[in-house]
């Protein structure tokens with residue numbers, strides 16, 4: 132990095148005794164007449180160069196400049212800098228992953244739903260089912276019960292991440308962006324979020340699928356081989372989907388049912404006969420046809 136390239140980027144501020152602020156939003160290449168916006172969750176080296184406002188005895192400008200070697204030497208101790216180069220500065224990641232719905236269906240058993248989705252960045256995704264608005268039951272969390280009110284019976288943060296101990300946590304790690312991720316769910320939260328029950332086979336009820344994504348930005352930053360001397364890991368927190376984003380995903384996923392893998396059970400309640408016919412009264416354990 133040369134001093135003229137530092138100057139050509141055009142990021143400058145005047146120091147008059149108070150802290151000077153420089154806001155840089157791009158890497159600039161004047162010679163190429165191009166600039167590239169800084170990207171979230173990326174590291175950059177920053178080079179600083181300065182001149183003073185010294186004047187000679189007649190009042191003419193006689194500034195003193197930082198040398199090229201000082202501008203390109205690492206800052207070292209942040210409070211007692213040895214140079215103007217600040218290495219490996221993270222640009223903050225302040226946006227949650229975007230969730231792209233791909234497909235959802237019943238799989239494997241009569242109590243398993245699977246959702247397939249993608250994230251636009253690495254992270255973790257949690258999914259959960261709720262009953263649709265048309266459900267008659269008042270036992271389970273219904274789609275309109277999912278709430279941002281911490282006192283609600285289906286408070287969204289507890290609802291979404293579930294409980295490993297209660298078998299209601301369904302998640303997947305997402306190591307790469309834009310790859311297919313599958314999450315399987317086989318239980319549904321009761322209202323109150325203290326118990327989960329198996330999903331029912333398709334002819335008994337339909338379900339809605341909610342998913343929430345969280346990026347791995349703090350662990351990514353903390354695991355980096357090199358960080359700036361001003362890096363403060365304590366201020367980092369992962370970026371997580373908002374409730375409206377979770378609800379939007381649910382709407383995109385639509386209404387889904389588990390598989391039906393069992394034949395119906397037949398119960399004959401009576402058999403009557405006349406000279407011309409035999410009448411059988413029977414019920415099935417599920418909607419179907421008796422022959």
Ligand SMILES: [Ca+2]
Pocket residue numbers: 224225226227228252346348370
């Ligand atoms: Ca992010």
Ligand SMILES: [Ca+2]
Pocket residue numbers: 391392393394395417
């Ligand atoms: Ca069946």
